[in-house]
Amino acid sequence: MVFSSMTFLFAYLPITLALYYICPLWLRNPMLLIANLIFYGWGEPRYIMIMFASTMIDYIHGALIEKYRSNDKLARKLVASSVFFNLSLLFFFKYWDFIASQFGLPVLGVPLPLGISFYTFQTMSYSIDVYRGEAERQKNLIKFGVFVTLFPQLIAGPIVRYKDIADQLTEGVKPRIKDFSDGAKLFTVGLCKKVLLANSIGKLWEVLQNSSDLSVVGAWLGAIAFSFQIYFDFAGYSDMACGLGRMLGFTFPQNFNYPYMAKSITDFWRRWHMTLGSWFREYVYIPLGGNRVNGFRKYFNIMIVWALTGFWHGAEWNFLVWGVYFGILLILEKQVFMKFLSKLPYFVQHIYTLILVIISMAIFATPQYFTLYLSKMFGNASLWNDTTLYYLISYLPTFIVLAFASTPLPKKLFNKLPGNLKDSLGTVLMVLGIAMSVSFLVSDSYNPFLYFRF
């Protein structure tokens, strides 16, 4: 089930919230666990067992790690075993077919279980955090189950490390009216980002992507459209997740911080999918030695982390290239660019960053044909044509709205308002945002059988 669906908004969410708030505190976690499983099982009934397996494996590993803490060798082996199990699951379902097809081994064609990239990373973080003593073992299986399956962040993040919410789970959460209200507003902001912004510009990308006579300008237009789509899609989803978490009383880490305002690629990655970045930093980069190693090893570490980050996004060459592309850029910035870049005017820094990011998004968006698409962006097509002009004109206002929404300006303007006005306007915008989003959702299912009766 996705948040931006009628099923979620008008069936799952009201029922779940009502039951959650009706239940006495001690019953909320079991109730939430069941609700989470329904959320997952509704869209992915067959694979619910895999999530059970992942949950049980790490629950048991956590218990064993704590038990044998005094024996560091054994405890390390237990962590390794937990990581091995999780990565095996991920490898089998996500990467086997890709690797097999490279080596002529049998391809299985097993569909990817929803959210597996997210929940395996979360459960791994639990075993590691417990081993490192950064979090206590969760004795209560139900609470641990709630952590793994918590529906707001189950299928698309943010990647919540166990230690991020260990206290909230152990001590229990008691959402107040303010949490619900703030959560509802944040959820609505996310819903609008996803439905009003991402979906609208996504239509342009869909057309341009499949266009047979794409011009150079058209290819850039497409890459920019996709850059906006993926940002608002993903950031919208994260906002919805955080908002839903708030409504249930949980606080999740922030996932995006105006990435398109970045002044360098290094800066971009501090603002984009922040929970993934910190996961890799914490559990891969630093254990590898981070930047406290010398010469070649330092660059090797960066490249490994970014190749993995890229590959995490999907089992295709383009994702690997995408990760390596960022790895190289980050090294270059560290060693060369930064000295010059930081002296240039801000807008040059912004443009430098945006162009590199847009190119990266073109690689990201086109799994099977990224070389072809890139070649079109760089001149292997006519410069522009009438179709390009048509799309440019008819989407220009949309682009302006999207650009504006990518900056902190709307929020700054809003925060300048006096308190009372801000509250009232917030309420009005929330209701309007839901109304608009629902309208867009309802209308999109609008035409498929139109000709049925003709």
Add this chain to the structure above:
Amino acid sequence: MSKLNDKINTILFSSIMIFGLASTLLIPDKEFSELENRTLAQKPKFTLENFLSGNLDDETEAYLSDQFILRDECVTLKSSTDLLLGKKEFNGCYLADGRLLERMDEPTEQFMTNIKVVNDAANALNIPLSLAIVPTATDIYKETLPIGAPTANQEKLLSMISQNLNDVDMVDMSTIMYEHENEYIYYRTDHHWTSLGAYYGAKSLLQSMGYEIEPLESFNSKTVTHEFNGTLYSSSGVRSVKPDSIDIYVEQGNTEVESWRNGSPEQGTLYDLSYLDKKDKYSMFLGGNQPLAILRTGNTGEKLMLVRDSYADSLVPFLIPYFSEIHLFDARYFKQPISSYVNSQQIDQVVMLFSLKNFVSDTNLSIVCK
């Protein structure tokens, strides 16, 4: 103050969710949307198979959005927002010069298949077969489209058809439509031609068969409605286009209509005026889609078979004086091979009449042309 605002937000947010849930549960489901002119998704049935395959998820989503109580308002709000944002296309329709023009996608392989099966049909028949393909309004008014708006080049497609036909007579329907482009020949809110457009179509068609249609002045036309909002009105969601009017040029006279809707003949009519009270007003012509209709005109002449889409509904009245029987054969619903029908009914001449948009994508012709 802030406390009160939090309460208000909480209550409003919850109320909206509960309203959406309760209204779907409590208000009886609608089967058909008059405004959109289509059947609406109904309550999905829960079965294990349905659930495991993921179909239940899709069906539930379709059900909830189709039965959402404010659905019509939602569609209007969406299209108004698009208009405001300077969009030129609404669900596959361009709004151009006060008309809704349907975008036509580049044809798939089906297009060439359909040309081939028409040739096959001609080979299987030993009576004349002609093909009359009507360009859509989007072609006639393409100058009014936004610059660069993607839509297939219909002239090119029509010439591809005529180049690839062997023993089939291709009737030129385009020239006459272009000649009269300043007249009211296509509906603004619907994908069909008007009765006037159909008159010109009939003129071209009859001419190709050696008949001369009566001049336009000799018909007594009367307008039966000024409030026709057609299929494009529905699909685009655009509500700012002036409603169409529907005219009738030919009286029913002695013509008897035998409608085959459910496998047995019923008495039909050229004009079923009861449709004027409904959304789907174009169905007034012959009472809408039906697998087979046989017109017995009481006149002397040959027996004509029209393999056709709904464009023929408004054209066929103009053919009455020249034929003794007209058999309207809709391949979408009637799957008998044309050749066997021709033999059993002793048809003298076959005309295939389609709008280009339907001809390009039709998947049923290949079944009946065997």
